[in-house]
Amino acid sequence: MDSNVKRLSHKTMGFSRVLIANRGEIALRILRSLRTMGTEVAIIHGREDRASLPVRLSDYAVPIYRKDPLQSYLDIEAIVEAAKSVNADAVHPGYGFLAENSAFARRLKDEGIVFIGPSPEVLELLGDKIQARSTMASAGLPVAGGSDHPVENPDEANLIAAGIGYPVIIKAAAGGGGIGMQVVVSPDDLDSAFRLCSSRAKSAFGDGRVFVEKYIQNAQHIEFQVLGDGTNAVHFGERFCSIQRRHQKILEEGPWLDEDTRNSMGQKVVEGARTVGYSGLATFEFLRDSDGEFYFLEVNPRVQVEHTVTEQLTGFDLVSLGIRVASGESIGISQDQIQLTGHAIQARVNAEKPTDFSPAPGRLWECLLPSGPGIRVDSHACSGYSMPRCFDSLLAKIISHGRDREEAISRLDAALRETVLDGVDTLIPLHRKILQEPNFLKKNVTISYLEDHNFG
Numbered sequence: 001m002d003s004n005v006k007r008l009s010h011k012t013m014g015f016s017r018v019l020i021a022n023r024g025e026i027a028l029r030i031l032r033s034l035r036t037m038g039t040e041v042a043i044i045h046g047r048e049d050r051a052s053l054p055v056r057l058s059d060y061a062v063p064i065y066r067k068d069p070l071q072s073y074l075d076i077e078a079i080v081e082a083a084k085s086v087n088a089d090a091v092h093p094g095y096g097f098l099a100e101n102s103a104f105a106r107r108l109k110d111e112g113i114v115f116i117g118p119s120p121e122v123l124e125l126l127g128d129k130i131q132a133r134s135t136m137a138s139a140g141l142p143v144a145g146g147s148d149h150p151v152e153n154p155d156e157a158n159l160i161a162a163g164i165g166y167p168v169i170i171k172a173a174a175g176g177g178g179i180g181m182q183v184v185v186s187p188d189d190l191d192s193a194f195r196l197c198s199s200r201a202k203s204a205f206g207d208g209r210v211f212v213e214k215y216i217q218n219a220q221h222i223e224f225q226v227l228g229d230g231t232n233a234v235h236f237g238e239r240f241c242s243i244q245r246r247h248q249k250i251l252e253e254g255p256w257l258d259e260d261t262r263n264s265m266g267q268k269v270v271e272g273a274r275t276v277g278y279s280g281l282a283t284f285e286f287l288r289d290s291d292g293e294f295y296f297l298e299v300n301p302r303v304q305v306e307h308t309v310t311e312q313l314t315g316f317d318l319v320s321l322g323i324r325v326a327s328g329e330s331i332g333i334s335q336d337q338i339q340l341t342g343h344a345i346q347a348r349v350n351a352e353k354p355t356d357f358s359p360a361p362g363r364l365w366e367c368l369l370p371s372g373p374g375i376r377v378d379s380h381a382c383s384g385y386s387m388p389r390c391f392d393s394l395l396a397k398i399i400s401h402g403r404d405r406e407e408a409i410s411r412l413d414a415a416l417r418e419t420v421l422d423g424v425d426t427l428i429p430l431h432r433k434i435l436q437e438p439n440f441l442k443k444n445v446t447i448s449y450l451e452d453h454n455f456g
């Protein structure tokens with residue numbers, strides 16, 4: 001009886017059962033938060049994931065088998081039906097798949113099921129990078145020079161580029177995952193870059209609209225973690241994510257900024273979140289140039305792969321906080337209750353060849369994940385797990401936390417050294433080289449770090 005009382009006191013205000021519309025490590029991460037909140041866990045799954053860890057651990061599992069495995073996680077009507085069939089109060093979309101899909105959020109709303117994330121209107125606004133740029137500029141956030149409307153043709157792109165000066169970058173309005181973006185250093189290349197970006201955007205997002213932005217040279221990628229409840233917002237400091245391949249992050253860490261810069265940028269992102277009435281977890285992404293100027297890139301309106309770094313630094317369970325505000329609770333944390341302690345680094349252990357980043361999935365005949373002081377592992381991997389080829393290559397996230405950066409680095413290196421993932425190639429050898437590389441040790445890192453260093 002006592003344990004029941006305790007269980008209820010931890011329960012979220014509204015949700016008895018939540019459906020996870022995702023897979024892999026993030027599905028497991030969400031399941032863990034739901035369990036600590038006393039909420040029942042349902043999950044959808046494709047054929048390839050039927051024996052996966054999050055499916056095995058959930059209370060209810062709904063198969064959605066499709067010829068194209070991605071469709072299991074993208075079929076809006078099938079997922080709405082699954083949510084109804086298990087009587088879920090809410091759906092957690094995780095990241096990727098339908099996480100930023102306003103039509104999905106709207107369909108759930110029509111059925112009286114809560115979408116754990118911002119409103120469909122906010123998703124629509126932020127899903128359009130052009131609108132997001134102008135909204136955030138009017139909220140007082142710094143943005144790079146560029147177009148404030150979709151660019152119709154290469155001639156118009158040429159005019160804008162001439163105005164802001166080369167190099168420029170052509171980006172998809174509906175973009176994500178670095179898809180389609182083209183850096184243009186001279187007017188001669190503008191025409192072909194425009195067409196390439198537009199056609200890639202059309203095939204990847206069904207939306208060929210593009211815009212032109214000043215290319216920020218020698219930039220660093222810095223992002224702020226935000227939580228809003230529709231009225232108020234707080235920030236949880238920054239993460240540094242400049243180590244990227246194909247514009248996608250592989251190693252993230254924090255903190256990175258001095259306190260004054262963190263406070264002033266923090267106030268700006270909080271204002272940005274309030275302006276749009278943001279509810280849920282969000283990441284405000286920026287580039288920072290060598291003069292220390294910030295340029296807003298986009299808002300990711302969902303839990304982010306690297307939220308773990310911030311959880312280690314602040315001690316907050318961000319996934320639970322996101323679920324709580326979706327259930328109607330207010331934030332319940334004041335800005336001065338959020339303190340960053342020590343230093344945290346996350347290595348994304350992708351099943352990829354560390355030399356050319358080509359996918360290298362397979363069956364894990366042995367899987368030994370690290371532990372020890374200051375080490376956290378978020379992974380759905382286990383011995384015997386057969387990693388499907390059709391999905392993302394992220395297999396494990398290994399996160400270290402230390403009193404300072406030096407300690408976080410040595411802990412992460414020791415953890416990577418003891419990790420055994422036999423049966424697949426992983427980025428571990430590359431991460432270990434980065435952790436010893438002099439420029440990395442000196443924090444001399446920009447977004448071209450991997451191209452600038454020959455890790456062979």
Ligand code: ADP
Nearest residue numbers: 175176177178179213214215216221247297447
């Ligand atoms: P996506 O949504 O496709 O991931 P983002 O706008 O978030 O695109 O940018 C992803 C990455 O692309 C950035 O971290 C950076 O490496 C590069 N990038 C984007 N815009 C610029 C820019 N204006 N100047 C320099 N690099 C950029």
